[in-house]
Amino acid sequence: MTDSQVKNTNIITESYQDLSARDWRRYFSFSTDHKVIGIQYLVTAFIFFLVGGIFAMVIRGELITPEADLIDRTFYNGMFTMHGTIMLFLWTFPSLVGLSNYLVPIMIGAKDMAFPRLNAAAFWMVPVVGVLMIASFFVPSGSAQAGWWSYPPVSLQNPTGQLITGQFLWILAVAISGVSSIMGAVNFVTTIVKMRAPGMTFFRMPAFVWTVLSAQIIQLFGLPALTAGAVMLLFDLTVGTSFFDPSKGGNPILFQHLFWFYSHPAVYVIILPIFGIFSEIFPVYSRKPLFGYKVVAISSLIIAGVSGLVWVHHMYASGTPGWMRMIFMLSTMCVSVPTGIKVFAWVATIWGGKLRLNTPMLFALGALIMFIFAGVTGIMLSAVPVDIHVNNTYFVVGHFHYVLYGTVTMGMYAAIYHWFPKMTGRMYYESWGQVHFWLAFIGTNLNFLPMHPLGLQGMLRRVASYDPEYTFWNVVASLGAFLLGMSTLPFIVNMVSSWIQGPIAPSNPWRAIGLEWLVSSPPPIENFEDLPVVISEPYGYGKSDPLVSNLEGIIGHSE
Amino acid sequence: MKPRNILFLIAYAIALTGISLWIGQVSYSWFPPQASAESVLIDKLFAFLVTIGAFIFLGITGVMIYSVVFQRAAKYDFSDGPHIEGNVTLEIVWTAIPILLVFWLAGYSYQIYQQMAIRGPMEVMHLGMGHGDTPTVVEEQSIEEIEVISKQWAWVFRYPGSNVTSTELHLPANRRIRLALQSEDVLHGFYIPAFRLKQDIVPNKTTDFEFTPIREGTYRLRDSQFSGTYFATMQANVVVESPEAYENWLSEAKKRQPLPAYNQAASEYTQQTSKTGWPTVVPAAPPVVNYPT
Ligand code: HEM
Ligand SMILES: [Cu+2]
Ligand SMILES: [Cu+2]
Numbered sequence: 001m002t003d004s005q006v007k008n009t010n011i012i013t014e015s016y017q018d019l020s021a022r023d024w025r026r027y028f029s030f031s032t033d034h035k036v037i038g039i040q041y042l043v044t045a046f047i048f049f050l051v052g053g054i055f056a057m058v059i060r061g062e063l064i065t066p067e068a069d070l071i072d073r074t075f076y077n078g079m080f081t082m083h084g085t086i087m088l089f090l091w092t093f094p095s096l097v098g099l100s101n102y103l104v105p106i107m108i109g110a111k112d113m114a115f116p117r118l119n120a121a122a123f124w125m126v127p128v129v130g131v132l133m134i135a136s137f138f139v140p141s142g143s144a145q146a147g148w149w150s151y152p153p154v155s156l157q158n159p160t161g162q163l164i165t166g167q168f169l170w171i172l173a174v175a176i177s178g179v180s181s182i183m184g185a186v187n188f189v190t191t192i193v194k195m196r197a198p199g200m201t202f203f204r205m206p207a208f209v210w211t212v213l214s215a216q217i218i219q220l221f222g223l224p225a226l227t228a229g230a231v232m233l234l235f236d237l238t239v240g241t242s243f244f245d246p247s248k249g250g251n252p253i254l255f256q257h258l259f260w261f262y263s264h265p266a267v268y269v270i271i272l273p274i275f276g277i278f279s280e281i282f283p284v285y286s287r288k289p290l291f292g293y294k295v296v297a298i299s300s301l302i303i304a305g306v307s308g309l310v311w312v313h314h315m316y317a318s319g320t321p322g323w324m325r326m327i328f329m330l331s332t333m334c335v336s337v338p339t340g341i342k343v344f345a346w347v348a349t350i351w352g353g354k355l356r357l358n359t360p361m362l363f364a365l366g367a368l369i370m371f372i373f374a375g376v377t378g379i380m381l382s383a384v385p386v387d388i389h390v391n392n393t394y395f396v397v398g399h400f401h402y403v404l405y406g407t408v409t410m411g412m413y414a415a416i417y418h419w420f421p422k423m424t425g426r427m428y429y430e431s432w433g434q435v436h437f438w439l440a441f442i443g444t445n446l447n448f449l450p451m452h453p454l455g456l457q458g459m460l461r462r463v464a465s466y467d468p469e470y471t472f473w474n475v476v477a478s479l480g481a482f483l484l485g486m487s488t489l490p491f492i493v494n495m496v497s498s499w500i501q502g503p504i505a506p507s508n509p510w511r512a513i514g515l516e517w518l519v520s521s522p523p524p525i526e527n528f529e530d531l532p533v534v535i536s537e538p539y540g541y542g543k544s545d546p547l548v549s550n551l552e553g554i555i556g557h558s559e
Numbered sequence: 560m561k562p563r564n565i566l567f568l569i570a571y572a573i574a575l576t577g578i579s580l581w582i583g584q585v586s587y588s589w590f591p592p593q594a595s596a597e598s599v600l601i602d603k604l605f606a607f608l609v610t611i612g613a614f615i616f617l618g619i620t621g622v623m624i625y626s627v628v629f630q631r632a633a634k635y636d637f638s639d640g641p642h643i644e645g646n647v648t649l650e651i652v653w654t655a656i657p658i659l660l661v662f663w664l665a666g667y668s669y670q671i672y673q674q675m676a677i678r679g680p681m682e683v684m685h686l687g688m689g690h691g692d693t694p695t696v697v698e699e700q701s702i703e704e705i706e707v708i709s710k711q712w713a714w715v716f717r718y719p720g721s722n723v724t725s726t727e728l729h730l731p732a733n734r735r736i737r738l739a740l741q742s743e744d745v746l747h748g749f750y751i752p753a754f755r756l757k758q759d760i761v762p763n764k765t766t767d768f769e770f771t772p773i774r775e776g777t778y779r780l781r782d783s784q785f786s787g788t789y790f791a792t793m794q795a796n797v798v799v800e801s802p803e804a805y806e807n808w809l810s811e812a813k814k815r816q817p818l819p820a821y822n823q824a825a826s827e828y829t830q831q832t833s834k835t836g837w838p839t840v841v842p843a844a845p846p847v848v849n850y851p852t
Contacts, residue, residue, distance in 0.1 A: 068791065072835045072836030072837070073788050073789060073791070073827075073836065073839075074788050074836035074837040074838075074839050075835075075836055075837065077787075077788065077790075078837070140837075140838070141837060141838060142836075142837030142838070145787070145788075145837075146785070146787075147785050151746060151784075151785070153744065153745045153746065153762065154745045154746070154785065154786060154787050157745070157787065157840050159838040159839055159840050159841075160838050246761065246762040246763040246764075247744075247762070247763070249763075252746060252761060252762070253761060286640060287632070287638070287639040287640040288639070288640040288641065288642070288643060289642060289643065289644050291643065291644070291645055291646075292644075292645040292646075292650050293644065293645070294645075295645070295650055317748065317757045317758060317759050317783070317784075318746075318759045318761075318784075319759060319761045319764075319766070322672070322678075325672070326669055326672065329665055329668060329669070330661075330665045333661040333664060333665050334661060336657060336661060337654065337657045337658055337661060340653065340657040341650070341653065341654055341657075343619065344619075344650075344653045347619055347622055347623055347626075348646075348649070350623060350626045350627075350630075351622065351626055351630070352626075352630060352640060352641060352643070353626070353630060353640040354630070354631070354632035354636060354638065354639070354640045355626060355627060355630050355631045355632060356631070356632050357627070357631070365623065365627065368623070369620050369623065372615070372616055372619055372620060373616060376612035376613075376615060376616050377612075379608065379612065379664065380605065380608045380609075380612065383604060383608060383664065383665075383668040384668060384672050385597075385600065385601045385604050385668060385671045385672050385675060386601060386604060386605050386608065386668075388601070388677070388755065388756060388757050388758075389598075389601055389605075389752070389755035389756070389757065391757055391783070392748065392750075392757070392783045392784065392785075393783075453589055456589045456590055457589070457590070457591060457752065458591060458750070458752025458753075458779075458781070460750070460781055460782075460783055460791075461785075462785045462790060462791075463790065463791035464790075464791050465791045465792070466791065467779070511637070539644075540642075541639045541640065541642065542639040542640055542641055542642030542643075543642050
C-alpha cells in the first residue's frame with residue numbers, strides 16, 4: 001500500500017547511509033518497517049521468555065522438595081499461572097509473529113506488509129500486555145492464581161473484594177493480546193493473498209508462508225470465541241453477571257468450551273510456523289528439495305481445519321458425556337494423519353542428502369526428535385481411557401513441554417540462528433551455538449522426561465507440595481530445569497557479541513534458495529529495488545535453475 | 560531395491576518390533592498397583608499404545624540418526640544432493656498407514672471405554688439410549704451407593720444406607736461402587752491414581768461415577784481439578800477391604816459421635832503466624848463426621 005507513494009526522498013537517502021538494520025535507534029521507535037517490527041517482536045518476546053523462565057526456576061525450586069517450603073502457596077499458584085500465561089501470550093505468540101513479520105513479506109517478494117501502521121500498532125500492544133501482567137504482582141490481591149486457563153469459579157473468587165485484582169488485570173491483558181493477534185491475522189492473510197510478487201503463485205510460496213497463512217486463518221476463526229469467553233468472565237468478575245458462576249445459576253463448563261474452542265487451535269497457531277521453519281531448514285542443510293512440497297503445503301491447511309474440531313479432548317474428565325468423549329477421540333486422532341505426513345516428508349528430505357550440522361540444523365533435528373516424542377504421548381492422551389487417568393497430571397505437563405520447549409522453543413532457536421545473519425548482517429559464533437544446543441537438548445530431556453513417570457504415578461499438575469514417593473523424579477526434573485536455565489546464557493552472549501562485533505555476513509551465507517537470500521544482509525529498507533519476477537518453484541536444490549528473472553533489478557544499486 | 564537393502568530393512572523391522580514389544584511389557588511397571596477392575600483395562604490399552612508408540616518413535620529417529628551419522632557432507636563438498644521432489648507411491652503409503660492406524664487405535668480405545676462403563680456426566684439421566692450399561696468386567700451385584708462431597712479443601716463421604724459420614728473413603732472389594740459426586744463451591748476432581756479413574760465435579764449438579772475396586776489396601780484420593788490455594792492438600796485415604804470388614808466398619812462408625820476431622824488446609828491456614836502470602840479464600844471448617852481421620 002505504502003510502497004509507491006512514500007518514496008519520500010529523505011527517508012531513502014537516510015536509509016542508505018546507515019544501512020537500515022545497523023542503526024539501533026530504529027528499534028526503539030514507532031517504525032512501520034516490517035523488518036524492524038519483526039525484530040522488535042522477537043527481542044521483546046525474548047525478554048518475557050526470560051521472565052517466564054525465572055518463574056519456571058522458582059516453580060522447580062519449590063518442587064525440588066515435597067513440602068511447600070520455598071514460597072507461600074498463593075505465590076506458587078501465581079507463579080505457575082503467570083509462567084504459563086507469559087510463556088504463551090508473551091513468548092511463543094509474539095516471537096512467532098515477529099519471525100513471520102520479518103520473513104513473510106521478503107519471502108513472497110513484497111516491500112512491506114499490507115498495512116504497515118496496523119502492524120506497528122499491533123506490536124506496541126505487546127509491551128502493554130506485558131506491563132499489565134507484571135503490574136498484577138503489585139496489586140493487593142496479588143497476580144492471577146487460577147492457572148493459564150482461568151477456569152471459573154476459581155477465577156471468580158475474589159478474597160480481597162476489590163475491583164482491580166490480579167485476575168482482572170490478567171483478563172484485560174489477555175483481551176488486549178487477542179486484539180493485537182486479530183490485527184496481525186488480518187494483516188498477514190491480506191499480505192499473503194494480495195501482495196505476492198509477479199510469478200509468486202501459491203505453489204511457489206515457501207512452505208513457511210503456507211504455515212503462517214494457515215496459522216493466521218486459525219486466529220481469525222478462533223479468537224472471537226476466546227474474546228467472548230473473556231468478556232463474559234470479566235462481567236462475571238466485575239459487575240456480577242452470572243454466565244459462569246454456578247452459585248448464581250451460571251454454567252462453568254460453557255467457559256471451558258469457549259476457552260478451548262480457541263485455545264486448542266491456538267496450539268496449532270504456535271506449532272504450524274515451527275513446521276514451516278523445519279520445512280525451510282532441512283532442505284538447506286541437507287542440500288535437497290523439500291520432499292513432497294505440495295502435500296506438505298496443503299497439509300498445513302488441513303491441520304488448521306481439523307484443529308477446529310478437536311477442542312473437547314481437553315475436557316474428557318470434565319463435565320463431558322461419554323458419546324462426546326468418543327467423537328472427539330476420533331477427531332483428535334485424525335490430526336495425526338496430516339502431521340505424520342509432514343514428519344515423514346522431513347525425514348525423506350534429510351535422507352540421502354549431504355548434511356551439514358550447523359547450529360540451526362542441530363536445533364531443527366533435536367526439535368524434530370522431541371516433536372515425534374510429543375506426538376507419541378499426544379496420541380496416548382487422545383485415547384479417552386488413558387486420559388481419564390493422566391488428565392491434569394504431570395504426564396500432560398511433560399507432553400506439552402516437549403511441544404512447547406522441545407519443539408517450539410528449540411525450533412525458534414533454529415530459526416533465530418538461521419536468519420540471524422540476514423537480520424543483523426553479522427555471523428554468530430558457531431562454537432557457542434553448538435554449546436547452546438547440547439545444553440538445551442540435554443536440559444530439556446532431563447527436565448521434562450521425568451514428568452511422564454510422575455504423571456503415570458499420579459502426581460497432579462499445579463500442586464505446590466506432593467507426597468514423598470514422588471521425590472526422586474522431581475529432583476531430576478529440577479536439576480534439568482536449572483541446566484536448561486543456564487543454557488540460555490551462551491545464547492545471549494553469542495547473540496549480543498555477534499550483533500555488535502561478529503564477522504560481516506554475506507547475502508547468502510548458507511547457499512540457501514529463497515528471495516530473502518538474494519538481497520543484502522540486512523536487507524535494504526524496502527527489501528527489493530524492483531519487485532522480483534519469480535520463475536521457479538522453491539527448493540531447487542540439485543538443479544541450477546534461477547529463482548527470479550530480474551536478479552539485477554532486485555538488488556539495484558545498493559551494493 | 561537391492562536384496563541387501565531389503566534384508567537390512569527386514570532386520571530393522573524385526574529388531575524394532577522386538578524392542579517395542581519389550582518396552583510395552585515394561586510399561587506396566589510405570590503405574591501404581593492395579594486396584595480397580597478399570598485399571599487392568601487401562602494399563603492394557605496403555606501398554607498397547609506404548610508398543611505402537613515405541614515402534615514409531617524408534618523407527619523414525621533411527622532413520623534420522625542413520626542419516627546424521629552416515630550422510631554428512633565432506634568438509635569441502637559443496638555440491639547438492641539428488642534433486643528428488645517426492646515419490647507418489649511412498650506418499651500414498653505413508654498417508655494410508657496412519658489412517659488405518661488411527662481407526663485401529665480409536666476402535667480399540669472405544670472398546671476399552673465401553674468395558675469400563677464408568678458413566679460420568681449425564682449418563683444416568685440419559686439412560687436407555689444405546690450401549691449396554693452393564694460393565695462386562697464383574698458380574699452385576701448389588702451396587703454400593705456413596706455420596707462424595709467436596710469443598711475447599713476437604714472431602715466428606717456419606718453412606719446413605721447407614722447414614723454414616725467419614726473423611727476416609729471405605730470401599731468393599733469386588734463390588735460395583737456408584738458415587739454421587741457433589742461440590743459445594745468450585746470445580747474439584749475425584750481422582751484415585753491406583754484406580755486410574757478421574758472425574759471432575761461441577762458445583763450445583765450431581766455427577767454419577769462407577770467403578771469396581773478389586774485389591775484390598777490403602778490408597779490416596781486426590782483433587783485433580785485445580786481448586787485454589789490449598790489445592791495440593793486436598794487428599795483423603797481410600798481403604799478397600801473385604802465386604803465383611805466393610806460392613807463391620809460401617810456399623811462401628813455408625814455408633815460413633817460426630818467429631819471434627821483433621822484438615823490440613825484449615826490447620827495450615829490457622830497456624831500461619833506471619834502473613835507471607837497473598838489474600839486467600841478461607842478454608843472451610845474441618846468437617847464434622849462419624850469417622851474423622
Ligand atoms: C526452563 C524451562 C521451563 C520449565 C522448567 C518449566 C516448568 C514448568 C512446570 C514445572 C510447570 C507446571 C506447573 C504446575 O503444574 O504446577 C509448567 C507449566 C506450564 N508451562 Fe512451563 N516450563 C518451562 C518452559 C516453558 C515454555 C518455553 C513454555 C511455553 C512456550 C511453557 C509453558 C507452560 C504452560 C502453558 C504451563 C501451564 C501453566 C498452567 O498450568 O496454568 N513452559 N512449566
Ligand atoms: Cu488440544
Ligand atoms: Cu497436545
